[in-house]
Amino acid sequence: MTLEAIRYRSGSLQILDQLLLPHQTVYTEIRSVDDAYRAIKAMKVRGAPAIAIVGCLSLAVELRAGAGGDDPVTFIRESLCHLTSARPTAVNMGRAARELMEHAENESMEKNSEQLRESVITWIEEMLERDVNDNKKIGNYGAQHILSGVPRDSVTILTHCNTGSLATAGYGTALGVVRSLHALGRLKRLYCTETRPYNQGARLTAYEAVAEGLPATLITDSMAALTMRERGITAVVVGADRVVANGDTANKVGTYQLAITAKHHGIPFYVAAPSTSCDLSLESGRDVVIEVRPPEEMTSINGVAIAAPGIDVWNPSFDVTPHQLITGGIITELGVFLPSELQAALTGRLTAL
């Protein structure tokens, strides 16, 4: 079974509603930029790369219908601004907006409105393909790096949140590494955390693992230290919402405590992310804006209250793992780098933000 989180053909976009998984498979039509904004904000689609891809594809759908009339550049600018404001921590939508705007402005010098729309649509459609290709490279680099530490053995990986087909255009980042290990016949077992409060691990990673026949075991977040001690974890591999210049990494809340625990147990800790998730304009993780989500996401599950009414709630959606704890490396489509090597490796390859 192939999981298809995003269904796109010219002029039409549907997303798999991740709020209904794993029990219902329902595709929702995205007809406009505002539909995409609301779907992203409500987490019907989530995961840093998928947010950018769905946001941009929604713009392509509107442009295909002639949006922007004689002034498509203004329409594109306003749309991208709206989309970028949906969720603040992941950098991918902001980066795509910057690059797309630059492309649109350059094209507007020599093309009429119709030609400009066509060119921007093509740029956006290529994003889908680029993301899948980059993920396959990440999978391959990550698997080889992990296996180089254990030349003959099968490996056991612990991951957090969801970083698979549902969070990207396909294949996945950290889960892509796991897929590659499985394809090589070297994955003994994947442990995935439940990922409270939103349960991306239990609902989405577990769903992908079952769908693909990966040998996988679900644990609650609070079982991670015990699992590392008792279950022979070879490496922890997680995704990223924003990797900054010194290698500090913002990712789903709970990542930081996994990195500390991995260090305690001498287990290599890897971040797997495309270069589009890197932001060299920020020097350290202190500068990353962390999204705080509504209290109800913690105090209830599927509308059923689970916390004492009236209790105060703090619900930060992400945390920052300091680069010193990323001991395995940062796996990108360009190779695996230590946090201290990242800036030099990416300089000149990324558009300034």
Ligand code: MRU
């Ligand atoms: O709040 P979410 O579900 O959008 O958070 C997702 C994560 O933190 C992922 O680990 C990250 O975006 C990487 S997705 C390839």
